[in-house]
Amino acid sequence: MGGRVNSIGIIGFGRFGKVLANILQKGFSIKAYDPKQSSPFSGVEFVSLDELLKEKTIFVAVPIRHFESVISDISSRISDGTTIIDVCSVKKYPVEMMGKSLPENVGIIATHPMFGPDSFMSNNRLKMMMNNTRDSHNQFKFWKGFFMDQGIQILEMTPDEHDRMAAQTQGVTHFLGRMLKEFGIKKTSIDTQGFRDLLDLVDQTCNDTWELYTDLQLYNPYTKDIIENLKKSTDTLENRLKELQS
Structure with a gap:
């Protein structure tokens, strides 16, 4: 794999999920799932979790405390060839959870966008940590390039x-x-x-x-x-x- 990605899914549409959607709208059609989402968001199609899990690239943007339960819930329902990208503000914990729960044929890219809803709007020197955790489908280079094209500085490092x-x-x-x-x-x-x-x-x-x-x-x-x-x-x-x- 490693080809062009045209659409993505986002699980969790809180404050940072919306920031993520604003960034990703510049290149992709977006489907999102959040059980608490009640109002529309421009450029985003809200779907059921089962429908979202058909996407080949899925960003998980849920609170850290809910991360393990979400990953456990979707692990047996993800289609072959999927890559999961987390955006948690800590890294060892989610990487361990994904490595333990997700099937081997599911790719894992760990990221931490080092900006939030407030700093995103006022800061033109954005940074993002990325780790090529398990690039089963050769997607890491693509996503690193996409975020760099948005003017985001990429810092590669281990979760530790x-x-x-x-x-x-x-x-x-x-x-x-x-x-x-x-x-x-x-x-x-x-x-x-x-x-x-x-x-x-x-x-x-x-x-x-x-x-x-x-x-x-x-x-x-x-x-x-x-x-x-x-x-x-x-x-x-x-x-x-x-x-x-x-």
């Missing part, structure tokens, strides 16, 4: 490499944003640019769902230790101040 870095970037960013919101950070009349950047961080991270925050913390195996080290750093700074006062 991704999660180690994401724990320090995405995990810490979302933790700090949520922590500052819990603290009650507010705009003042003497805000510096640095402070305004912190307010923007809160807005951006907290505009994502609470479920995304908890999934990033719980499903990346490296995030817990990173956050613990971050907390220890605050203790270190506090102890240094105490030393000056003693």
Whole structure:
């Protein structure tokens, strides 16, 4: 295989599923399935799950916590020659789930578009992590080229490499944003640019769902230790101040 793809399917049509559809509309007809979708979306045909599973390229854009159950549900119903592409924000977990559950004749491409609905609209320097996990049907090169043609920088790495870095970037960013919101950070009349950047961080991270925050913390195996080290750093700074006062 490895030829031209004309149509694709998307399982899950939440906030990021819509972003994905906007990108993919530039080259493909799109079918989507989401049991909660009730309103139409331009350029997308909503179909039953069985109908969608006839597609040869299927993007899975469901919350991380639901990923295993979705993959288990579709594993015995996928047609031969299909390639599954996930867009989860963590990578070791979904790759393990796909490798364990999907038949050998189903291709697997692991991706993490490192942008969300908000940053997609305002950022012209988009990045996407990709991993050629099991390219049974020679689709990896095609999809890498397509996303590059959309102006997206592609970073190839292993799921483990991704999660180690994401724990320090995405995990810490979302933790700090949520922590500052819990603290009650507010705009003042003497805000510096640095402070305004912190307010923007809160807005951006907290505009994502609470479920995304908890999934990033719980499903990346490296995030817990990173956050613990971050907390220890605050203790270190506090102890240094105490030393000056003693």
